[in-house]
Amino acid sequence: xxxxxxxxxxxxxxxxxxxxxxxxxxxxxxxxxxxxxxxxxxxxxxxxxxxxxxxxxxxxxxxxxxxxxxxxxxxxxxxxxxxxxxxxxxxxxxxxxxxxxxxxxxxxxxxxxxxxxxxxxxxxxxxxxxxxxxxxxxxxxxxxxxxxxxxxxxxxxxxxxxxxxxxxxxxxxxxxxxxxxxxxxxxxxxxxxxxxxxxxxxxxxxxxxxxxxxxxxxxxxxxxxxxxxxxxxxxxxxxxxxxxxxxxxxxxxxxxxxxxxxxxxxxxxxxxxxxxxxxxxxxxxxxxxxxxxxxxxxxxxxxxxxxxxxxxxxxxxxxxxxxxxxxxxxxxxx
Amino acid sequence: xxxxxxxxxxxxxxxxxxxxxxxxxxxxxxxxxxxxxxxxxxxxxxxxxxxxxxxxxxxxxxxxxxxxxxxxxxxxxxxxxxxxxxxxxxxxxxxxxxxxxxxxxxxxxxxxxxxxxxxxxxxxxxxxxxxxxxxxxxxxxxxxxxxxxxxxxxxxxxxxxxxxxxxxxxxxxxxxxxxxxxxxxxxxxxxxxxxxxxxxxxxxxxxxxxxxxxxxxxxxxxxxxxxxxxxxxxxxxxxxxxxxxxxxxxxxxxxxxxxxxxxxxxxxxxxxxxxxxxxxxxxxxxxxxxxxxxxxxxxxxxxxxxxxxxxxxxxxxxxxxxxxxxxxxxxxxxxxxxxxxxxxxxxxxxxxxxxxxxxxxxxxxxxxxxxxxxxxxxxxxxxxxxxxxxxxxxxxxxxxxxxxxxxxxxxxxxxxxxxxxxxxxxxxxxxxxxxxxxxxxxxxxxxxxxxxxxxxxxxxxxxxxxxxxxxxxxxxxxxxxxxxxxxxxxxxxxxxxxxxxxxxxxxxxxxxxxxxxxxxxxxxxxxxxxxxxxxxxxxxxxxxxxxxxxxxxxxxxxxxxxxxxxxxxxxxxxxxxxxxxxxxxxxxxxxxxxxxxxxxxxxxxxxxxxxxxxxxxxxxxxxxxxxxxxxxxxxxxxxxxxxxx
Ligand SMILES: [Cu+2]
Ligand SMILES: [Cu+2]
Numbered sequence: 001x002x003x004x005x006x007x008x009x010x011x012x013x014x015x016x017x018x019x020x021x022x023x024x025x026x027x028x029x030x031x032x033x034x035x036x037x038x039x040x041x042x043x044x045x046x047x048x049x050x051x052x053x054x055x056x057x058x059x060x061x062x063x064x065x066x067x068x069x070x071x072x073x074x075x076x077x078x079x080x081x082x083x084x085x086x087x088x089x090x091x092x093x094x095x096x097x098x099x100x101x102x103x104x105x106x107x108x109x110x111x112x113x114x115x116x117x118x119x120x121x122x123x124x125x126x127x128x129x130x131x132x133x134x135x136x137x138x139x140x141x142x143x144x145x146x147x148x149x150x151x152x153x154x155x156x157x158x159x160x161x162x163x164x165x166x167x168x169x170x171x172x173x174x175x176x177x178x179x180x181x182x183x184x185x186x187x188x189x190x191x192x193x194x195x196x197x198x199x200x201x202x203x204x205x206x207x208x209x210x211x212x213x214x215x216x217x218x219x220x221x222x223x224x225x226x227x228x229x230x231x232x233x234x235x236x237x238x239x240x241x242x243x244x245x246x247x248x249x250x251x252x253x254x255x256x257x258x259x260x261x262x263x264x265x266x267x268x269x270x271x272x273x274x275x276x277x278x279x280x281x282x283x284x285x286x287x288x289x290x291x292x293x294x295x296x297x298x299x300x301x302x303x304x305x306x307x308x309x310x311x312x313x314x315x316x317x318x319x320x321x322x323x324x325x326x327x328x329x330x331x332x333x334x
Numbered sequence: 335x336x337x338x339x340x341x342x343x344x345x346x347x348x349x350x351x352x353x354x355x356x357x358x359x360x361x362x363x364x365x366x367x368x369x370x371x372x373x374x375x376x377x378x379x380x381x382x383x384x385x386x387x388x389x390x391x392x393x394x395x396x397x398x399x400x401x402x403x404x405x406x407x408x409x410x411x412x413x414x415x416x417x418x419x420x421x422x423x424x425x426x427x428x429x430x431x432x433x434x435x436x437x438x439x440x441x442x443x444x445x446x447x448x449x450x451x452x453x454x455x456x457x458x459x460x461x462x463x464x465x466x467x468x469x470x471x472x473x474x475x476x477x478x479x480x481x482x483x484x485x486x487x488x489x490x491x492x493x494x495x496x497x498x499x500x501x502x503x504x505x506x507x508x509x510x511x512x513x514x515x516x517x518x519x520x521x522x523x524x525x526x527x528x529x530x531x532x533x534x535x536x537x538x539x540x541x542x543x544x545x546x547x548x549x550x551x552x553x554x555x556x557x558x559x560x561x562x563x564x565x566x567x568x569x570x571x572x573x574x575x576x577x578x579x580x581x582x583x584x585x586x587x588x589x590x591x592x593x594x595x596x597x598x599x600x601x602x603x604x605x606x607x608x609x610x611x612x613x614x615x616x617x618x619x620x621x622x623x624x625x626x627x628x629x630x631x632x633x634x635x636x637x638x639x640x641x642x643x644x645x646x647x648x649x650x651x652x653x654x655x656x657x658x659x660x661x662x663x664x665x666x667x668x669x670x671x672x673x674x675x676x677x678x679x680x681x682x683x684x685x686x687x688x689x690x691x692x693x694x695x696x697x698x699x700x701x702x703x704x705x706x707x708x709x710x711x712x713x714x715x716x717x718x719x720x721x722x723x724x725x726x727x728x729x730x731x732x733x734x735x736x737x738x739x740x741x742x743x744x745x746x747x748x749x750x751x752x753x754x755x756x757x758x759x760x761x762x763x764x765x766x767x768x769x770x771x772x773x774x775x776x777x778x779x780x781x782x783x784x785x786x787x788x789x790x791x792x793x794x795x796x797x798x799x800x801x802x803x804x805x806x807x808x809x810x811x812x813x814x815x816x817x818x819x820x821x822x823x824x825x826x827x828x829x830x831x832x833x834x835x836x837x838x839x840x841x842x843x844x845x846x847x848x849x850x851x852x853x854x855x856x857x858x859x860x861x862x863x864x865x866x867x868x869x870x871x872x873x874x875x876x877x878x879x880x881x882x883x884x885x886x887x888x889x890x891x892x893x894x895x896x897x898x899x900x901x902x903x904x905x906x907x908x909x910x911x912x913x914x915x916x917x918x919x920x921x922x923x924x925x926x927x928x929x930x931x932x933x934x935x936x937x938x939x940x941x942x943x944x945x946x947x948x949x950x951x952x953x954x955x956x957x958x959x960x961x962x963x964x965x966x967x968x969x970x971x972x973x974x975x976x977x978x979x
Binding site: 047048049050051060061064065068071072075076079080082083086087090091092093096098099100101102103104105106109110113114117118120121124125127128129131132134135136185186187189191193194196197198199200202203204226228241243244245246247248249250251252253254256 | 489490491493494559560561565567568571572655671672673706707708709711712713714715737738739742745746749750753754756757760761763764765767768770771772773774775776777785788789792796797799800802803804805806808809811812813869872873876877878880881882883884885886887889962963964965
C-alpha cells in the first residue's frame with residue numbers, strides 16, 4: 001500500500017489499527033475463555049468453555065486449546081479490525097461517484113502474509129505433535145480394562161480381576177487406565193468430555209467376539225484381535241458419562257455408560273463386592289438442575305450424602321453388588 | 335399448465351417413476367420365479383412414518399430396489415429427451431443444436447432440455463434453491479425436536495433419517511448452486527458463446543435432477559440412519575433400506591459433477607476470447623477452474639466407495655468386514671476393513687468441500703473490487719491461492735479420521751498438511767482486506783452479502799485449526815463443534831456468496847432490478863441469525879454435546895443454547911423466504927435494469943441485459959487488465975457494438 005499520496009495519513013491509520021488489534025485480541029480471548037488474560041479475573045461466562053478437566057491427559061490438551069484460543073483471538077482481530085475500520089472510515093461519501101485509488105498489489109506484503117502464517121503453522125505442528133504424544137504416552141502401572149461396544153450399550157471387563165464383568169468403568173483416582181475397545185457390530189466411539197479423549201471403536205474380528213469374550217486368550221488364539229486402545233488417568237473423583245460419538249443407528253443418542261472414579265479404599269471395596277454402585281441413571285428422565293453428576297452422586301459415592309433417585313423415575317437407586325453378574329442384571333432391569 | 339405437462343421436467347419425472355415401478359415389479363416377479371424368497375410386488379414402497387412404524391409390505395426385495403432405482407434414472411433421461419441427440423448420433427444422424435424456445439413461451443426453456451449455458455445455469459440455480467428449501471425444511475423439523483431436552487415428536491429413526499437426508503440433500507443443493515454459478519458465468523466471463531460441449535452440459539444438469547429426486551424419495555422409502563457419510567459397517571448392516579436410495583442418489587449425482595467439471599475445464603482452456611490470457615481472466619474463472627479440476631478428478635473415489643456399499647448390501651460381497659464368516663476367518667482369510675471406506679470417502683469428500691467453497695470465494699474476490707471501486711489486491715496471488723487450496727486440500731483427507739483406528743503415527747502427516755491449508759486461505763483473507771482498504775465502498779445488497787460471507791467464512795476458518803491438531807480434535811471430533819465449524823465454512827464459502835451472486839447478476843439474468851430494501855432486510859436477518867446459530871453450535875460442542883443425536887441430556891446444561899439455535903434457524907429460514915419473494919415479485923414487475931447497473935468492468939456487463947443468446951453479438955477482444963478501477967480510460971474488453979461503456 002505504498003507509493004500513495006497520503007502516506008502520512010496511512011501512518012495514522014495503521015497506528016490506530018495496531019492499537020485496536022491488541023485490544024480486540026484481548027477482548028476476544030476473554031469472551032472465548034471467560035478469563036481476562038494476564039489476570040486472575042473471570043467474567044463468569046466463556047463462549048468456548050470446556051468442561052472441567054478430570055484426567056491427566058486433559059492437561060496437554062487444554063494447554064493446546066488455550067494456544068488455539070489465542071490464535072483465534074489474534075487472527076480474528078487482524079482481519080476484522082482493518083475490515084471494520086475500512087468500512088467506517090473509507091466508505092463512499094455522499095455523492096462521490098469517483099473510483100478509489102489504483103492500488104494494484106504489493107509483493108512484499110503478499111510474501112509477508114504467506115510467510116508469517118507459515119511460522120504459526122510450524123508452531124502448531126510442533127505443539128500439536130507434542131500434545132498428541134503426551135496423550136498417547138503409556139504409564140508404568142497401567143491397568144487394562146476391556147470394553148465392548150454394541151448397539152446401544154457398553155460392557156466392560158477387568159482382566160486383572162479374572163475378567164470380572166461390569167456395566168460401568170470403575171477405577172481408583174490416579175490410576176492410569178489402558179482401555180482396549182472393540183465393537184460387536186458397527187463403529188462406535190468412546191468419549192468422556194471431562195477426560196477430553198475420544199477413540200472410535202471398530203468392529204474388527206466380530207467372529208472372535210462371538211466366542212466367550214471373558215475367557216478368550218487374545219494374545220495367542222486370535223490373530224485378528226485388534227482392539228482400539230485409549231489411555232486415560234482420572235485425577236478427580238466423581239461420576240463421568242461415556243458418550244458414544246459415532247452415529248450407530250436408532251438409539252445412538254442414548255448410548256451411554258459411566259465411569260466411576262473412586263478413592264482407592266472404595267475401589268478395593270468395590271472389587272471385593274462390598275460397594276454399592278447406583279443403578280445406571282436414565283438420562284432422559286433427569287431434570288435440569290439435578291447436577292447429579294458431580295454433586296449428589298459424588299457425595300453419595302463418598303458416603304457423605306444420599307443419592308436421590310427420584311429424578312430417575314421408577315428405577316432402583318442402587319444395586320447390592322454380591323457378585324458381578326447380579327450387578328449387571330440389576331442395572332439392566334432399570 | 336399445458337407447457338408444464340409437456341416439459342422435460344414433468345415427463346422425465348413421470349418416466350422415472352413409471353420405470354421404477356415397472357422395473358421393481360418385473361424384477362421381483364423374475365426373482366420369485368427363480369425361487370428367491372421375494373414377494374412379487376408392483377412397488378418398492380417402504381414407508382416409515384414419523385411415529386416410527388415400519389409399514390413395509392412383506393417380502394420386500396432390496397436387490398430389486400437397487401436395480402429398479404438405476405432403471406428409473408435411465409427412464410428419466412430417456413423421457414426428458416436429454417439423450418435424444420446422442421441416440422440419433424448413434425443411429426448415424428447428425429442432429430443440429432437447437433436454440434431458443436421453439437415457439438413456446440420463453441419461460442418454458444427453463445423446464446425443458448436446453449443447451450444454452452445461461453439457461454442451464456439458471457436451471458441449476460432454480461433447482462438449487464428448491465432443493466435448499468427441502469433440505470432447510472428437514473433441518474427445521476429436527477431443530478424443533480432439539481429445541482428442548484427429551485424426545486417430543488420424533489423418534490430415533492425418524493430423527494436419524496431427517497438429519498441424514500438434510501446433509502446429503504443440502505449437498506445436492508450446493509452442487510446445483512455451484513453449477514449455477516460456473517455454468518452461467520464461466521463461458522460469458524471468458525468471452526465464449528457457450529460451453530465447449532453444450533449437450534454434455536445439458537446432460538450434467540438433467541442427471542442431477544433424477545438423482546436429487548432419488549435422494550428425496552429415500553426419506554419415504556425406508557429412510558436411513560447413516561448420516562451423509564454412510565460409514566460401514568453401519569451402512570452395510572442397517573435395516574433402513576432407504577440407505578440404498580441415498581447411496582445411489584449420491585453416486586448418480588457424481589456423474590453430473592464429473593461431466594460439468596470437465597466441460598468447464600475445456601471451455602476455460604480452449605474458448606477464451608482473443609487477448610484473454612490466464613492472468614487476465616476474471617478472478618471467478620480461476621476459482622471455478624480450480625474447483626472443476628478437483629470435481630473432475632476426485633469424484634471417482636467416492637463413486638467406488640458407494641458402489642462397494644451398494645454391492646455389499648445387495649449381493650453380499652465383503653469389502654468392509656460386515657460379514658465375519660467363521661470358516662473364512664479360521665482359514666486365515668482376512669475379512670474386509672471398514673477403514674477402507676473412510677479413506678475412499680474422504681479422499682473425495684474433503685476436496686468436495688473445496689468444490690463448494692472455491693467458486694464462492696471467487697465471487698467474493700469478484701465483487702469486492704466492483705463495490706470498493708479499487709483493483710483486486712494481489713490478483714495473481716488470489717488466483718494461485720485457489721490452485722494452492724485445491725492442491726493442499728487433496729492431501730488432507732484423513733483429518734476426518736483422527737480418532738479412527740488408523741495407526742497413530744499416520745495421523746500426524748494429515749495434521750501437518752491440514753494446518754498448511756491455513757496459508758493459501760490466509761492469502762485470500764489478507765488480500766480481501768487490502769482490497770477494501772481505502773476503497774470507496776458502496777453497500778448495496780450484493781456487497782452486504784459479500785461482507786457477511788467474509789465474516790462467516792472467517793468464523794469457519796478460525797474454527798478449523800483447532801480441529802486439525804489431533805489432541806484438541808480428540809475432544810471435538812464428532813461433537814457439535816464440528817457442526818458449527820462446517821456450517822460456518824459452507825455458509826461463508828457458499829451460501830452467502832451464492833446469494834450475493836444472485837442479487838448481483840439478477841439484473842443480468844432477468845433484465846430487471848430486485849427490491850433493494852427487501853434485499854437488505856434479508857441480509858440483516860440472516861447474518862446475525864447465522865452468527866448466533868453457529869457460535870452456539872460450537873459452544874455446546876465444546877461442552878460435550880455429540881453430533882447426530884436425537885436427544886441430549888439436561889446434565890450438559892445446554893438447553894438454553896439449543897433453544898437459541900432453533901430460533902436462529904427459524905430466522906434464517908424466514909429470511910430466505912423474503913429473498914424468494916423478492917426474486918419472484920421483481921422478475922414480474924420491477925423496473926428494467928440498465929446493462930451495467932454496478933459500473934463493473936467485467937465483460938458480461940458490457941453486453942445488454944438480459945444477455946443475448948450467444949452472449950456477445952460479435953467476438954470480444956481483451957486489451958487490458960480486469961480490475962483497473964481508479965484509472966481513467968483503462969479498457970479491459972472491447973465489445974463490438976456495445977453502447978458506450
Ligand atoms: Cu454407538
Ligand atoms: Cu476435510
